[in-house]
Amino acid sequence: MSNEKKQWDPSQLRKYDINLEQISRYDYNDPRVDELMSQNKPVIIENSSVVASAKKWNLDYLEKYMGNGDYTVFLSRNHKFKYYDDKKVAKINNGDVGKNIEFTQPTKKVDMKLPEFLKRLKEWKRGDDRLYLQQGLNNTVGSEIVRDFLNFDWNFCNSKQAKHNWGPLTYNLLLIAMEGNVTPCHYDEQQNLFAQIYGYKRCILFPPSQFECLYPYPVYHPHDRQSMVDFDRPEYSKFPKFKEAKGYEAVVGPGDVLYIPIYWWHHIESLMRGGHTITVNFWYKDGPSSSISYPLRDYQKVAIMRNIEKMLQDVLKDPREVGPLLRTMVLGRFT
Numbered sequence: 001m002s003n004e005k006k007q008w009d010p011s012q013l014r015k016y017d018i019n020l021e022q023i024s025r026y027d028y029n030d031p032r033v034d035e036l037m038s039q040n041k042p043v044i045i046e047n048s049s050v051v052a053s054a055k056k057w058n059l060d061y062l063e064k065y066m067g068n069g070d071y072t073v074f075l076s077r078n079h080k081f082k083y084y085d086d087k088k089v090a091k092i093n094n095g096d097v098g099k100n101i102e103f104t105q106p107t108k109k110v111d112m113k114l115p116e117f118l119k120r121l122k123e124w125k126r127g128d129d130r131l132y133l134q135q136g137l138n139n140t141v142g143s144e145i146v147r148d149f150l151n152f153d154w155n156f157c158n159s160k161q162a163k164h165n166w167g168p169l170t171y172n173l174l175l176i177a178m179e180g181n182v183t184p185c186h187y188d189e190q191q192n193l194f195a196q197i198y199g200y201k202r203c204i205l206f207p208p209s210q211f212e213c214l215y216p217y218p219v220y221h222p223h224d225r226q227s228m229v230d231f232d233r234p235e236y237s238k239f240p241k242f243k244e245a246k247g248y249e250a251v252v253g254p255g256d257v258l259y260i261p262i263y264w265w266h267h268i269e270s271l272m273r274g275g276h277t278i279t280v281n282f283w284y285k286d287g288p289s290s291s292i293s294y295p296l297r298d299y300q301k302v303a304i305m306r307n308i309e310k311m312l313q314d315v316l317k318d319p320r321e322v323g324p325l326l327r328t329m330v331l332g333r334f335t
C-alpha cells in the first residue's frame with residue numbers, strides 16, 4: 001500500500017462524529033469473502049473483473065455511446081440526495097395518511113439528455129444545483145454500452161447469487177455523481193453488489209441491529225427506510241442513541257466491489273474535490289426463506305417491525321395514533 005500512489009486524501013472525506021471501524025478487503029478468490037457474505041456481513045472484493053469491461057467508461061466514451069435517450073437526473077440545492085418514494089408523496093397529498101405530515105421534496109427528478117448532464121457537470125459552480133444521474137441499465141443505452149454490460153463478469157455475480165441463496169437480480173443502476181454528492185444513510189430490502197468503476201466513494205455502513213440508533217422515518221413516510229438523523233448536524237436531543245452508533249467504513253475505488261448486505265444501513269459520498277464518480281450496482285431480491293430458523297436474524301426483526309407498522313397504519317389510518325397505541329401496549333408491560 002505504501003509504495004502505491006495514494007489515490008485520495010483523508011481531507012476529501014466529510015467529517016462526522018461517529019465511531020467507525022474499517023470494512024475488510026479481500027481478493028475476489030479469497031475464501032473469507034464468502035465467509036463474510038454468508039454471515040450477511042459487508043466486505044470489499046478486490047481485483048474481480050465484475051465490471052472490468054466498463055474500465056473504459058469515461059465521460060467522453062459514455063457521451064459517445066450512451067445514445068441520445070433521456071436519463072433520470074436528480075437535482076439538489078445542497079450536497080445531499082435523499083431518496084423519497086413519490087407514491088407515498090401522492091398518498092399524503094390526497095390525504096390518505098392524515099393531513100398533518102410535513103414533507104418538503106429534497107430533490108427534483110428531471111429527464112435530461114446525457115450531453116446536457118455532462119455540460120452542467122463540467123460548468124458547475126458554487127450555488128448551482130448539484131446533479132446525480134441514476135439510470136437503470138436497459139436497452140435505451142447504445143449498443144456498445146450494452147455490449148460492455150453483457151461483458152460484465154456475470155459468472156462471478158451468478159455464483160454469489162447461487163452460493164448465498166439470493167433471489168433474482170432486479171436492477172443494475174448506472175450512477176454518475178458529482179464530486180461531494182452524498183446519499184444519506186438508508187437501508188434497502190435487497191442484497192447489493194456495489195461495483196465502483198471510476199472515482200472514489202466513501203461508504204459508511206451500520207448493521208440492522210443499530211435500528212434504534214438510526215431512527216428511521218415511519219414506514220408510511222416518503223423517506224421510508226432513511227435515517228432521520230442529519231449526519232452533518234445530528235440532533236442528539238431528538239436522537240440520543242445516535243451517539244452509540246457503531247459503524248464500518250471503506251473508501252472504494254475503480255475495480256472494488258462492496259457487498260452491502262440486505263437491510264444494512266449505508267451512507268455513501270463521492271469524495272470532495274475528487275471529480276465525478278461512476279458506479280454500477282447489482283440489486284438482488286432476498287432468497288426464499290426456505291424455513292424460518294431461530295434465533296431470528298436482526299434483519300428479520302426489522303422486517304417484522306415494518307409489517308407491524310404497516311398493519312397499524314392501515315387499521316388506525318391516522319399516523320398520529322400509531323405511536324400512542326404502541327406506547328400503551330409496551331410501556332411498563334414488557335420490561
Ligand SMILES: CC1(C)c2ccccc2-c2ccc(C[C@@H](CC(=O)O)C(=O)C(=O)O)cc21
Pocket residue numbers: 074081082083084132133134173175177182183188192194266268269279281
Ligand atoms: C440518491 C440516488 C441517486 C437516488 C435518488 C432517488 C431515488 C433513488 C436513488 C438512489 C438509489 C441508489 C443509489 C446508489 C447507492 C448510493 C450512492 O452510491 O450514492 C445506493 O444507495 C445503493 O446502491 O443502494 C443512489 C440513489
Ligand SMILES: [Zn+2]
Pocket residue numbers: 186187188266
Ligand atoms: Zn441504497
